[in-house]
Amino acid sequence: MMNPGGEMLILLPALLCLLPGASWAATLGGLGDNILGPHKFQDVGNFSTFLLDRSSGVLFLGARDAILSVDTNNLNQVPRKIVWDVPEEKRRSCVAKGKTEVDCNNYIRLLEFLGDGRIYVCGTYAFDPQCAFLEITSFTLEKVEDGGVKMETGKGKCPFEPSQHYTAVMAGGTLYTAATSNFLGTLFDISRATGTEQERIRTERSINWLSDPEFVSSAFIEESAENNPIGDDDKIYFFFTEVAKEYDLYTKVKVPRVARVCKSDVGGMKTLQRRWTTFLKAQLVCEDRPTGQRYNILTDVFTTQHTPGDPSSTQFYGLFTSQWEHEELSAVCVFSLAEISKVMDGPFKELKKTCDWINPEPVPTPRPGQCLNNALKAEGYESSLKLPDKVLTFVRDHPLMENSVTAAPLLVRKGVRYTKLAVTQMGGGERQKGAVLHLGTDRGELHRVAVVGQNATLLQEIPLFSSQEPVNNILLHQGLALVGSPLSLARVQAEGCALYSDCKECARARGLGCDWSTEEAACRPTTAEPGPGDVVDNALRKCDKEEGRCSPSMRELRVSLGLRLLLPCVQLSPRPCSWEHPPHRHTRQHNSDLEVTVTEDSLGDYICTCQEAGPGVRELTPCRRAAYQLTLEGPNAGGVVVTAGGRHVLAIYILFFFLGLAFGAFLLYFLTRRRSIVHQGHHLPDNSLSSEKGRDLLGSSATPQSPSSASLLSDGFRLTEKRNGTVTSNTTTTLLSNNGNGGHHGNSYSGTLISPSNGHGNSLYSNCNTSNSGLKLTSDILAADLLDGRTGERGGLDMRESGDEVDEGLGDALGDGIKGLEEEMASFPMFKLPAPLAQCEESSI
Known part of the structure; x- marks a missing residue:
């Protein structure tokens, strides 16, 4: 059963796409004047830093060569702007040192309140x-x-x-940062960056302290007098990902860390003069044990x-x-301060010369490493300067x-x-009901997920910006x-x-405490406690007696x-899903x-079952998430179909065709080369001839150079893509799945690839843009050959460029042929490279 809003959108062909009912309602109904695009920001872009004055609601944005106030x-209201750019002479000097012209600007990366009516502003200022x-005020x-x-x-x-990668936090008027500390970006420090010269301390330059870190977030935890009976000190926590030195494997293993x-x-x-005496770090493990x-x-942390x-x-x-997953994947784990403190008070790890880690x-x-408290002060250790050398x-x-x-x-x-991630707690104290995760995607979308107990339920997916604008704040x-995003604000x-x-x-x-009011036709908060059983399933039955969550x-x-x-199956909990289907290999x-x-063998019933946990129950129970029945429509269903046998034959023909082209090109080159040598023999003296022949036979010593990369920070550049000097660029195509829920449907399909409804009012992957606002609308059914984008695979052939349809069988056969040729070439020893062995490194101290 489709929402009334969804039925109205079908009548608007100019929109080209459809959204789930909630998404388009939130986007078109509530966001019309609530999105500021590049035209509103007076051609200022590359926003990377947000600072909000919660008393006035004024938001300060750090951008390229400018600071804005919204x-x-x-x-x-038109945003206020301050221009803080780099002099032309300094810009030319930066370019002369090998940096790109666009990078030699002033990118504002730090905005922090000083507490005296001022904001501390820091920028890259041409490296x-x-x-x-x-x-x-002014x-x-x-x-x-x-001046x-x-x-x-x-x-x-x-x-x-x-x-x-960089993070900073202001603690009592003092700035604590985790950043690179040299021009080449090879030295990393966690430091107290402001204050008196004696108080400015940092980490030791040792791979045991920091090993090629990628800093993510930081937090200042202030101990309150009521909850601090031992007079413990305030602490600053830093979160980052680094290369683990405790693992001796064939590749560099990255691990998430928390340091204090x-x-x-x-x-x-x-x-440890002018160095931390309390620096301790521990590994964060986010793991699905089943x-x-x-x-x-680790990509982001919300405190x-x-x-x-x-x-x-x-x-x-x-x-x-995950480091080992080739497809797009995201997970959310939560860690309590009590668990971190318990680990920090536990045993230490040590690396001996045998590369074995022991206690x-x-x-x-x-x-060692503990903060000053009343007990230490009573023993005479009023300062870290009085700690013993041992x-x-x-x-x-x-x-x-x-x-x-x-x-x-x-x-x-x-x-x-x-x-990016932000969290809203629902309820408080013992009446904690759950949490809502606000998740920004790399395609300009905002997703909302409800977490109650052990189950996570996808609530909404709201397209905000264009697919080229990742959410970064x-x-x-x-x-x-x-x-x-780097260009917009919503x-x-x-x-x-x-x-x-x-x-x-x-x-x-x-x-989360919401209930549907049939009289008002609206969702309203309720204090009534839900009954026993599956809370969401019972609530869904109020909407459709035949349809429940499971x-x-x-x-x-x-x-x-x-x-x-x-066939879509919405996975609502972090547990695997399995399919029941007719026994065949297709x-x-x-x-x-x-x-x-x-x-003929694949016709029948297809049922998807996921593992979920009920309220108050820790054991996982199966939950049926989707059910489909495939029936044959008839011989004239439409669409050009290439049988499996025909595809294999076509692939062989294409493979031989390319091999013939390669052989012909090689033969032509050989004959041309031979004719050139003979021609030189008739016109050159003997000594010159021998010299030229020698040159022709010698292999080239030139090493092919990779083309210079484009600017790291053009408009809309993804700040989160770069990993300490390396930019990774992912070109993705997304496949849309329609929304719709309800009873028995009879849908007819023809074409090459169909993504039916997920049955839960969600379009999980949307990437369809309007021309002006960048709001994305999802179609009810999309028959296309964009499977690579939907499944996370990267396809090298675009089978529908500029709307021209190409026979899918030919495309698949061509792809299979090329893939087979690549696999055959990869089998030769000359194309195989040994895996690099990461040596066990001793402490540099």
């Missing part, structure tokens, strides 16, 4: 980081006597390169407190991906903890890459989400049951022989979806 209460002071940068901007060095406070330093740390007297899948690349003002209730939501014994007293030597050589901070994923989604403020509602515009969306939010109705699909189908599972090539 009143989030009135987005129609020579500089900092300035912004007066909030919105101007402080000037010197000659220029008052600046101070930003080294150690701001990265040199625009796209380097103490606010009162001022370094040691002799050992499947053994581990997510080891929140269940009970405001109580630091012990702090939780860190981490956004992860060092004995641990000296007072315990304690400082131990913590210098043993910064890594033996135990890891482990968590199971709250959410796992394949085929989508999340870039999400701030939550007074029930709103301020979502940013303001959307983030809280309340009114967000869910239809019965089925409201039912999926039942665990009891979907059978959908009949009328198909023709040779057709390829992609299926292939992509994530939780199933690709089917229609033959």
